Amino acid sequence: MAENILEMKDINKSFFGVDVLKNAQLEVRPGEVHVLLGENGAGKSTLIKILSSAYKKNSGRILLDGKEVNFHSPKEAIDAGINVIYQEFNLNPYVPIYENIFLGREFTKYGFIDEKKTIAEARKSMDRIGLKVDPKTLVGDLSVAQKQMVEITKALNGELKVLVLDEPTAAITDTETAELFKIVRELKAKGVGIIYISHRMKELFEIGDRCTVMRDGEFVRTVTLEETSEDELTRMMVGRSVSFEKRVNNHIDEKHKSLEVTGLCYKDVVKDVCLDVKRGEILGIAGLVGAGRTELAKCIIGAYKAHCGTVKVHGKELENVCICNTIKEKVVYLSEDRKDEGLVLIHGVNDNIALPNLSRFKKFLLNDKKITSVAKEYINKLKIKTSSYKAQANTLSGGNQQKVVIAKWLCIDADVYIFDEPTRGIDVGARDEIYEIMYELISNGASIIMISSDLVEILKMCDRVAVMHEGEIRNTFVNDASLTQEKILSYALHGGAH
């Protein structure tokens, strides 16, 4: 047997003439958890998609068990033992677990599907990894962690040589993560080569053996994780070091409240919420997913109609809280969901930036030249990496897409920005740039509400932190030296009641 179960050599790939991968390398040994690390847009996903044959490579070689392979379809890759579990699962939510597991490999009897046998087999393989649900449950009713287990079960059903986990812990809880790691270790013991993609440094050190770092589509280095540190990895990823220190903010205008919300209610997800943010201040909203943070933000801007409560902007109460009014009052919301709510992916960067600002470019007809020049201005200002000012938004990497979302609202020159998970799925380098933009905004007199699940980020950026739990704000802290992640967490988890 070859030393490496999988080798990818000198892989090149370009989209629309832009090189995405330049001589990328990856070597995975059997029984190893190999971490693939890099900023968004570094080419990790592309490399994986080439491995699974979802994309065709321009050049390069892939060796499985020392033999060169050339797959023509994802199915061939799966048959050869390469399985990828993407962040967005490839499961049909409308059919039961067992059908998903055996999709394309159905047991048949006299030409009909043998349901009994399928269910029994599904239960057997689910037991093997400890997924304790009825195989007849619809996949749509499962939690994210459970869906992930279903995916793994599906992968384990064939011959498995290489398993790729793409950000497997992004949306699951700590206990679920522990479960997942147990399974990963079992697979490791069986000699499966595991490629593990994640941005969470702590996790990497816990589960990973070696790590390959990529930057700008190029291979940087493969290191053994025991012999390196977080800082070093970060340096390799971004090419420089990053700080996690809280910066002193002396732009706060204590006397001027830019936004004041009182008694806001929405269904049973937002309960009697009061908050305010001062000019030049960053207010953090922490809490678990599902605590009602996004709903609160959408109520403030009027995307959801609140049942009760008032919204005051610069001390003036808004009579009709609806999106077009709040935009006029210069209160804007940057969605956590870039793809579904932030951008029109099939439109150009310029059109996306212009969308909420069209009235600015209009005399009688729209002025295309002005739109173009403004778009170019923001592309330069925010260092958006794009092949052209009118490239389709979906050709950009996650971080750059987020910058386009920011640009379209910067262009409005708003007073209050509500950032919802502004750095989710964005790499460290781009993250820093987004933080810089936020600092610049407050120094120019804007106010920011930042919703984030990343407590490090909350502590680094915010002046005050409101913690939400089950629709209520349970406490608001001033972010000084005494505020710790643990303190915020205890409120986020059980509302502070010990």
Next chain:
Amino acid sequence: MEKVNKTESFSKIDIQSLALYIGAVLIFITFTILCGAYGKSFFTLDNMKNIINQSAVIAVIAIGQSIVILTGGIDLSVGSIVGFVGIAGGLLLKSGMPLMMVIGVVIICGCIIGFANGYFVSFGKVPAFIVTLGSMQIIHGLTMVLNTGRPVSGFPSELRMVVSAKIMGIPISIIYVFLLYAIMITVMKKTTLGRWIYAIGGNANAAKLAGVKTKQIEMLAYVFGGLFASIGGIFLLSRLSYADPNAGMGYELDVIAAVVIGGIALSGGKGSIGNTLVGSLILGMLKCGLQILNVPVYFQTIIIGITIIVAVYLDKAKERKAE
């Protein structure tokens, strides 16, 4: 800097549009050559006018359909509106109402039908396919009821003048078509309304969060659908000087074909209205050329079917390449 500008202006015509234009020109050249070989005339001024004249009804209805499809919807009721406009307009004319007033009334009728369609689609959340499938049946039924299924004929000659009059030798229908397209291209490219329609088709959620009144705009798209269908209906009524309750049946499919040949994605958000005109003309050119060449009717439908698929196949070349 200058160099950059140059490449930008060159790339104003994207590859998809270019393929469409090349295709249109190639079809044109081929017909000219083939007709020449068989001793018939295709490339004559009269026949060019003929083709545009024959395509005018479909081309005009296709404006409205393009707008609806750009929002990600579809309007199947346009064909039945054509029939309705014919009978309703015909009866009104027969009752002695002045021509201009009749035109006004039926256009308003078309807008009301579009409004109803749009209301159920955007506020009622009923899928567009279903709403307009239903309204297609309702309107066709209404048309039948209006004159107990009989056609209306015997109109004053001024009716025919609405589209057949000539200005400096150019049939006025051609002028209408180009004028309506010019207006709507400007609206779609150069006004906030147009941008909003594109944004809704591209991503309704994002558009809503950007402050676009998505529901109202979506409804408005269907009003456009009804408006241009009724204008198309007037064109047909005037062209035939005869109103048939079954007129316009199946037009919705021809119109959708023109729109997709023109490269507007059925999923919405992408494509240009100007290309819809090219799509309509390609269809008109095929029908005319094939008939002049005396190709049997069922071969004509085969060839038109192939053209639709080939056009969209070419349109997707970029996406295939990206894979």
Next chain:
Amino acid sequence: MKKVTFYTLASCFLIFNLILCSVPAFAKEKIVIGFVPMTLNNEYFITMVNGARQKAKELGVDLEVQAADQHASAAAQLTIIENMITAGVDGICIVPSSSEGLVSALERCKASNVPIINLDTKINKEVLDEVGMEVPFYGTDNYAGAAEAGKYVLKHFDKGAKTAILTGIKGQQNAADRRNGFYDQVKDHVNVVAEQSANWEVDQGYTATQNILSANPDLQLIFASNDGMAIGALRAVEEAEKKGQVKIIGFDAISEALNLVENGDMLGTVAQYPAEMGIKGVENITKKINGEKVEMHINTGAKLITKDNVKEHKDYSKQFAD
């Protein structure tokens, strides 16, 4: 980019090879006659076209046949006529989609000096007056044809026999003529218990008959204004197991109906002579083009085909089958 162009080119050539294969060879000096039936998806018009083709071959003239692909429509016929004029035909035989719908098309012919002969469905006098044209008409009288069926019923059915009539598309002249021709003959003799439009369609004839039968279980006779609806009616009657009780008369004498008459499933069907129309049409338009005088009206006749004369009619029809 190059690839796109290549695809475009390749596909165009593919399309036009198809055209080339389907275009019959053509020489310029010959007389060219345009022939426009309502559609080409029913036997009646195919027979008419075949008759016309045979005559055209005999006379050594070229025949160009064009029709709407699905529904007969005034709009499609106008387009066809415009394109035929562009293609340079010398004369046109046309079956109008409706009696009043061809004003604009006739205007075009008049303006281009292309003579016209009207077949099968008569163009209204008002329309001809409006255009200011005189157009010969060759065809049968639908009314007289249906009356043949009525006369047969008078002779062979008892007074008060319960009768149903299936009519064609409401508002069409031939639908009205066929209905009236039959009805005017029999109205004092039989008892018409039901009358429904089945839009010339087989399936609608079937459902309409089902409904009529459940309302009138003792029905004795169905007169269907075309054979399609008659065949639909027959299916419904068979399903209701009333074949002995309910007799069916159709119209058009399509081959399927003739078979059914032959083995006794249908009582009869009214035959018109579409091939005759095609033949007379081509013959006379050629004369007209050559400047000769032609007859303004020819009645091509109609006859009720029953078991007694079905064999003879089949032999006649054979010569115009494909």
